[in-house]
Amino acid sequence: MARPSARPKLIEAALRVVEERGITALTLDAVADEAGMTKRGLIYHFPSKHDLITGIHEDLAARIERELVEATGGEPEEASLVERTKGYVRAALRAPTTVEMRLIMEAANEPEWMEPWLRVYRRWFPEGEQPVEELDEVALRCLVARMAADGAWGYESTLAAPLTQEGRRRLVTRILDVLDQP
Template identity: 70%
Template structure:
């Protein structure tokens, strides 16, 4: 059983049952493998969730590279921010949001997200009062792009593709000329 199939089964189990109901038994059942088969790849629920975060961040970084037109080293802050807004709002991310919220107090689970974010935005953590106008506008755009994750989670149907596209256009409009 390949890890990607187990990761996909885990995401499906989280989507159907929620993070709190996630068990190794539920994932094994979803993947159609024995619990022992799952444990060969992920020896614990903690390791499974850590693997999920590694997989999700790898996918998110690929989306960032595509949306920004290249890796962060070859993009300006504005280009990286535009890419972030597009990638963050490219699809419904209810499962990812649930997992990230669950990871908030678990450094090992958050580490891959921090690694990607710091790679794309190394200036993170600077006091807002010290940011120049462009850096501030980019920060506000990233924060605006993160907001729909929570907003979409409380709606019974989430945000439609059209809604997400309108939000992208509106957020990016503030970066025009930056």
């Protein structure tokens, strides 16, 4: 029987390092130590810090995709644009961790780190490549709802205190109201 890969354990260790000590503390030594592995064992899976961060983004994007499937009730090909957007709003406004926010903000500066996020987004919203001026009314409302959900991340990252569950619920309800307008 094959041993399970150590990659998930290493990614979780890296996420703990970033959450507890910040992105600048993310080193191969720190992750190996946090995971209880040798640096050589870590390098077998992630030859460089860049590769480790790429692996983290791939893992986080895969988690978001699973949340989108759950929040939408199925795969994107089985759902309308409005249903996919409602799922996106619900998934995006779950309580994000500080580490996710930090890493996603860092990804904007590195195309390889951004690619897993773009792959998920393009799968769920292929019409997103269309210029705003060409969107019909429903597609425009869906775009506004997604932008509002994304903006909640930025809003929360600048607050001294995170949104409460009630505040989060109210935001989801209000954003989804935009989609139900005639």
